[in-house]
Amino acid sequence: QVQLQESGPGLVKPSETLSLTCAVSGYSISSGYCWEWIRQPPGKGLEWIGSIHHSGRTSYKPSLKSRVAISVDTSKNQFSLKLSSVTAADTAVYYCARRPVNFNWFDPWGQGTLVTVSS
Amino acid sequence: QSVLTQPPSVSGAPGQRVTISCTRSSSNFGAGYDVHWYQQLPGTAPKLLISDNTHRPSGVPDRFSGSKSGTSASLAITGLQAEDEADYYCQSYDNSLSGWVFGGGTKLTVL
Numbered sequence: 001q002v003q004l005q006e007s008g009p010g011l012v013k014p015s016e017t018l019s020l021t022c023a024v025s026g027y028s029i030s031s032g033y034c035w036e037w038i039r040q041p042p043g044k045g046l047e048w049i050g051s052i053h054h055s056g057r058t059s060y061k062p063s064l065k066s067r068v069a070i071s072v073d074t075s076k077n078q079f080s081l082k083l084s085s086v087t088a089a090d091t092a093v094y095y096c097a098r099r100p101v102n103f104n105w106f107d108p109w110g111q112g113t114l115v116t117v118s119s
Numbered sequence: 120q121s122v123l124t125q126p127p128s129v130s131g132a133p134g135q136r137v138t139i140s141c142t143r144s145s146s147n148f149g150a151g152y153d154v155h156w157y158q159q160l161p162g163t164a165p166k167l168l169i170s171d172n173t174h175r176p177s178g179v180p181d182r183f184s185g186s187k188s189g190t191s192a193s194l195a196i197t198g199l200q201a202e203d204e205a206d207y208y209c210q211s212y213d214n215s216l217s218g219w220v221f222g223g224g225t226k227l228t229v230l
Contacts (some may be wrong), residue, residue, distance in 0.1 A: 036219075045121065046157075046165065046208055046221040061218050095164055104212045104219060105155040107167035107176065 002026040004096050004110035011116050012090075018083040018115055021117055022096030023076070030054055030074040034099045037081045051099065052079055058093060076080040084085075086117045123209050123222035131199045139225045140191045141209030150190070152212045154186055154192035159206040159224075166168040169194060198226070204229045 008020035022035070029035065037049040050060035052070045060068045069082045083090060093114050097106035124142045131137040141154060153172050157165035167176055168184035172192060182203075184195045196203055209222040 001217040045212075045224045048219040048221070050218075059218065062216060103171070104153060104217075105167055105170040105210070106157075106165075107170070109166070112164050 002098060004098065006094060006110045006113040008094075008113060008115070010114060011118065012086055012112070013119050014087055014117055015085055018086050018090060018117075019083045020082070020094055020096075020115070022080070022109050022110055023078045024098075025077070027072075027098075029072060031077065032067060032101060034101055035070075035072065036097045036099050036111075038095045038097060038106065040112070041048050041089075042084055043093045049081065049083075049094075053101065057069065079090045088117050091115065091117045093098050121223040122213050122220040123211060125207075125209060125222040125225045127223070128226045128228065130230055131196075132230045133199055133201065135199045136195065136197045137199060137227065138196075139194045139207050139209075139227070141155070141212065141222050143190050152214070154185070154187055155210045156183075156194045156211065159208065161205070165208060168216050181204045199229055203227060205226070 003025045005023045012018045032054050034050040034051045034053050036052040037047055040046050050068050050070050052058050052072055054114050066082045072079045095109050095112045097109040099106050129137050156169040158168045159165045168183055172187040173185045182198045186193050206224045206226050208224045213220045
């Protein structure tokens with residue numbers, strides 16, 4: 001059974017870089033699938049951030065593209081999100097998820113981690 | 120404004136049937152992009168409920184069903200139960216954004 005678990009600082013200062021990691025268990029990340037980041041501001045809806053193909057190819061939401069970087073560490077079976085120049089608008093629960101390469105749905109999801117941007 | 124439009128809320132009594140709509144103004148649906156549905160129980164991560172418009176993943180009760188026609192998709196829940204009280208999101212691919220989009224979410228209240 002595949003499981004995903006997000007980790008990283010819960011508090012980030014404005015203008016700094018948010019860094020999160022998603023550890024994958026039960027499946028080798030280099031074997032297939034795309035690996036996704038999605039966020040949810042408190043009390044609001046879901047927003048797709050970006051994804052990385054198991055080959056390393058990335059895709060980002062255009063409005064975030066200049067600030068986002070997603071990478072994979074196959075030796076640790078995990079993938080990471082970096083979001084630079086954060087503001088209060090980036091405060092959200094950040095989820096990682098898996099997506100089949102030729103399909104457009106996300107399953108499973110990690111439990112999510114709240115990141116607050118505040119000085 | 121969400122690319123996919125859902126009603127903010129719906130409600131129903133136990134045992135009743137409710138539907139949640141998901142409408143896209145562009146030809147996204149017509150281009151064959153599938154719609155998927157997620158259930159988010161309070162304080163938890165979203166869970167895939169319906170994939171590819173109509174498919175129920177293993178473990179999802181058959182009280183949940185999805186459909187798609189033209190530029191609209193719908194999630195139907197029959198035999199409403201108290202534990203169905205949650206937020207429901209539709210999701211699809213958007214060609215103009217070259218990425219994935221979610222509806223704004225619908226809060227289901229079981230009366």
